[in-house]
Amino acid sequence: xxxxxxxxxxxxxxxxxxxxxxxxxxxxxxxxxxxxxxxxxxxxxxxxxxxxxxxxxxxxxxxxxxxxxxxxxxxxxxxxxxxxxxxxxxxxxxxxxxxxxxxxxxxxxxxxxxxxxxxxxxxxxxxxxxxxxxxxxxxxxxxxxxxxxxxxxxxxxxxxxxxxxxxxxxxxxxxxxxxxxxxxxxxxxxxxxxxxxxxxxxxxxxxxxxxxxxxxxxxxxxxxxxxxxxxxxxxxxxxxxxxxxxxxxxxxxxx
Amino acid sequence: xxxxxxxxxxxxxxxxxxxxxxxxxxxxxxxxxxxxxxxxxxxxxxxxxxxxxxxxxxxxxxxxxxxxxxxxxxxxxxxxxxxxxxxxxxxxxxxxxxxxxxxxxxxxxxxxxxxxxxxxxxxxxxxxxxxxxxxxxxxxxxxxxxxxxxxxxxxxxxxxxxxxxxxxxxxxxxxxxxxxxxxxxxxxxxxxxxxxxxxxxxxxxxxxxxxxxxxxxxxxxxxxxxxxxxxxxxxxxxxxxxxxxxxxxxxxxxx
Numbered sequence: 001x002x003x004x005x006x007x008x009x010x011x012x013x014x015x016x017x018x019x020x021x022x023x024x025x026x027x028x029x030x031x032x033x034x035x036x037x038x039x040x041x042x043x044x045x046x047x048x049x050x051x052x053x054x055x056x057x058x059x060x061x062x063x064x065x066x067x068x069x070x071x072x073x074x075x076x077x078x079x080x081x082x083x084x085x086x087x088x089x090x091x092x093x094x095x096x097x098x099x100x101x102x103x104x105x106x107x108x109x110x111x112x113x114x115x116x117x118x119x120x121x122x123x124x125x126x127x128x129x130x131x132x133x134x135x136x137x138x139x140x141x142x143x144x145x146x147x148x149x150x151x152x153x154x155x156x157x158x159x160x161x162x163x164x165x166x167x168x169x170x171x172x173x174x175x176x177x178x179x180x181x182x183x184x185x186x187x188x189x190x191x192x193x194x195x196x197x198x199x200x201x202x203x204x205x206x207x208x209x210x211x212x213x214x215x216x217x218x219x220x221x222x223x224x225x226x227x228x229x230x231x232x233x234x235x236x237x238x239x240x241x242x243x244x245x246x247x248x249x250x251x252x253x254x255x
Numbered sequence: 256x257x258x259x260x261x262x263x264x265x266x267x268x269x270x271x272x273x274x275x276x277x278x279x280x281x282x283x284x285x286x287x288x289x290x291x292x293x294x295x296x297x298x299x300x301x302x303x304x305x306x307x308x309x310x311x312x313x314x315x316x317x318x319x320x321x322x323x324x325x326x327x328x329x330x331x332x333x334x335x336x337x338x339x340x341x342x343x344x345x346x347x348x349x350x351x352x353x354x355x356x357x358x359x360x361x362x363x364x365x366x367x368x369x370x371x372x373x374x375x376x377x378x379x380x381x382x383x384x385x386x387x388x389x390x391x392x393x394x395x396x397x398x399x400x401x402x403x404x405x406x407x408x409x410x411x412x413x414x415x416x417x418x419x420x421x422x423x424x425x426x427x428x429x430x431x432x433x434x435x436x437x438x439x440x441x442x443x444x445x446x447x448x449x450x451x452x453x454x455x456x457x458x459x460x461x462x463x464x465x466x467x468x469x470x471x472x473x474x475x476x477x478x479x480x481x482x483x484x485x486x487x488x489x490x491x492x493x494x495x496x497x498x499x500x501x502x503x504x505x506x507x508x509x510x
Contacts, residue, residue, distance in 0.1 A: 013471070071478055094473075094481045113453050114460075114471045122459035126452035153449070162443045165485050170436035170450045172472035173502045174429050175457050179466035179509070181425035188417045194408070195425045196461060197381035198368055202430050203458050204377035205369075206451060211434035216268065216369045217427035218349075223326055226349045230420050239505055246501055247428045250494055254434070 001143050005062040007031045007086075008049075009077055011039045013115035014091050015068035021124070021148050023047040030062050055080035062086045064144075066109065071095050078102055087137055093164025096157035097131050107132035107141055110160055111150075114171050127151040129160050180240060212255065219251035256398050260317040262286045262341075263304075264332055266294045268370035269346050270323035276379070276403050278302040285317050310335035317341045319399075321364065326350050333357055342392055348419025351412035352386050362387035362396055365415055366405075369426045382406040384415050435495060467510065474506035 004027045008019045011034040023029050029049040034040035040051035052058055058065075060082040067077055067090040074090050078100055081088060088100055089109040100106030108131040113121070128145040130152055132138050138154060145152035155163065178199060182192035205214040218226035227248055234241035259282045263274045266289040278284050284304040289295035295306035307313055313320075315337035322332055322345040329345050333355055336343060343355055344364040355361035363386040368376070383400040385407055387393045393409060400407035410418065433454060437447035460469040473481035482503055489496035 070476065071473075072480055094484060112449065114456055114469075116460055116464065116469060116471070119460055119463050122456060123452055126456070127449050159443065159445070161484065162439060162488065163445060163449070165488055166436040166439040166443075166445075166447075166450060167453055168436075168472055168474075168485065168499075169432050169439065171453050171457050172470065172474060172506065173432040173435075173498075174454065175466050175470055176474075176502055176506050177424050177428040177432055178457075178461065179470070180428075181421040181423075182466055184417065184421035184424065188414065188421075190414070190418060190421075192421075192465075194367065194382050194418070195421060197378055198422055198426050199429065199461065200458055201369055201377060201381070202426050202433075203455055205371055205374055206433065206454065208374050209371065210447075211430050211437055214369075214371060215427065215430055215434070216371070217423055218326075219423075219427060219431075221325065225327055229349060229416065230423065233417065233420055239508070243428075243501055243505060244423075246498055247431055250498060251427065251431050253494070 001147055003028055004064055004144070005030045005059075006064045006066060007033065007059060007062045008043075008066050008068065009033045009058075009081075010066075010068040011036075011043045012068060012070075013117055014111065015066070016043060016117050017111070017115045017121075018066050018068060018091070019043060019047055019049070025147055030059055031057075033058055055082075058082055060084045060086075064089065066091060075099055087132075087140065089141070093129075093167065094161045096161075097133075098157070105132075105134065105137055107134075107137050108157070108160065109141055109145070110164075112163065112167060124149045125151060127153050129153050129155045129163065131156055131160065180243070215251065215255055217251075219248040220255045222252060256402055258283055259319055259399070260285045260314075261319045261321060262288065262314060262317045263298075263321050263323065264288045264313075264336075265321075265323040266291075266298045267323060267325075268372055269366065270321070271298060271372050272366070272370045272376075273321050273323060273346070274298060274302055274304070280402055285314050286312075288313060310337075313337055315339045315341075319344065321346060330354055342387075342395065344396070348384075348422065349416045351416075352388075353412070360387075360389065360392055362389075362392050363412070363415065364396055364400070365419075367418065367422060379404045380406060382408050384408050384410045384418065386411055386415065435498070470506065470510055472506075474503040475510045477507065 029047040031050045031052045032040045032044040033052045037053040044051035063086050065088045087105040088103045089107045110129040113126040128150045130141045142152045185192040284302040286305045286307045287295045287299040288307045292308035299306035318341050320343045342360040343358045344362045365384040368381040383405045385396045397407045440447040
């Protein structure tokens with residue numbers, strides 16, 4: 001694909017990722033918009049883009065506008081964008097495409113990935129879920145995503161929101177279980193990183209078997225002596241104790 | 256270390272792992288014990304070991320006896336083992352060393368890892384937590400573990416049980432969150448493996464930042480619109496809905 005002119009709306013994790021990767025494969029980041037000009041400038045400077053803090057200054061002649069702001073801020077941004085012949089995409093898993101109805105060429109470009117600034121992704125071939133009512137725009141966004149090395153999957157807004165729900169369990173809740181584990185280690189003066197080979201192996205198994213088949217531990221073994229001992233050890237923190245109990249019971253009921 | 260004669264008690268995931276790895280670095284698996292002789296034979300045949308289903312037939316002249324049975328079965332096995340000059344270890348995270356009190360040379364050799372038969376570990380350098388009251392035996396078990404490529408850490412029974420508790424969060428609960436995510440995908444006719452790049456990235460981040468720093472998603476953003484939408488989507492399964500609610504609240508309270 002020839003060089004595209006791209007405006008990025010937002011300076012967060014998703015905005016930073018797309019600004020970086022689109023620039024890295026030769027597209028032009030025309031502008032970075034953020035209400036705080038310092039934030040806009042910090043990101044824009046990396047890609048020789050123009051920082052913009054006033055929506056009236058957004059260039060109406062770009063090929064693509066990537067809205068990567070908090071879900072509840074999308075609607076406000078949408079209404080302040082200029083009229084344009086370019087495609088306007090948002091990047092949210094749970095917001096429908098119709099929030100963009102004001103614009104002619106609207107689409108969704110949702111990366112099924114968790115980004116953190118300054119951390120280089122281990123792998124760029126995650127899926128991007130796209131949506132558009134226009135066949136030409138679907139083809140354009142497919143090409144755009146594939147050029148980045150991603151798998152591109154068409155999915156409507158309702159389906160996408162279900163995948164986003166699954167992603168909360170797979171990513172956010174998984175990460176929180178690890179956080180609780182780390183907290184127990186730290187509280188007992190052990191290096192939490194001692195758990196990393198174990199955690200990595202849980203993920204390695206998913207290359208071969210389902211998480212249902214991979215389950216081990218006291219819950220799935222119905223080892224009530226260990227479970228009872230663990231609940232005793234957690235009696236100083238009722239919330240963690242409750243989480244232990246709820247997850248243990250659910251493993252037992254569903255395995 | 257010169258070739259050691261090892262008796263393995265049990266045929267499960269841990270027993271199979273240690274039989275395999277000790278054999279692979281040149282130790283002799285003398286016997287495999289299991290009350291079901293067919294199970295004992297299936298494992299023993301792999302390492303030219305003798306299958307045994309009668310505790311009276313257990314060879315008393317081995318250097319090392321590895322008890323790798325369910326936690327609640329350890330005590331029964333301990334009392335049926337022959338008197339021996341060899342070291343008797345159990346491999347449990349949550350059972351104290353004192354369950355082995357009947358024996359002279361008792362120790363613990365607990366792998367901080369989750370094993371599944373037929374799945375090759377991605378990495379063998381996980382920690383082994385050892386315990387013994389005898390300095391010579393500590394040195395022996397340290398050498399034994401290091402020869403396998405493991406990190407070896409001395410830890411008493413109480414500390415070990417806390418690490419085991421952390422491991423339940425890090426491995427079993429993490430795996431269960433992934434299972435719930437997979438179930439949502441399957442229920443909606445999506446390939447659950449679509450989530451794998453995301454899951455792998457959650458783990459990749461732990462190489463650089465803490466899980467607290469790595470958290471993303473609606474809970475940590477206090478995005479109540481998305482949280483409410485997700486709870487609505489889960490209203491058909493009250494248990495999953497409750498888990499969503501409990502974990503979301505706990506992320507919000509602790510981040």
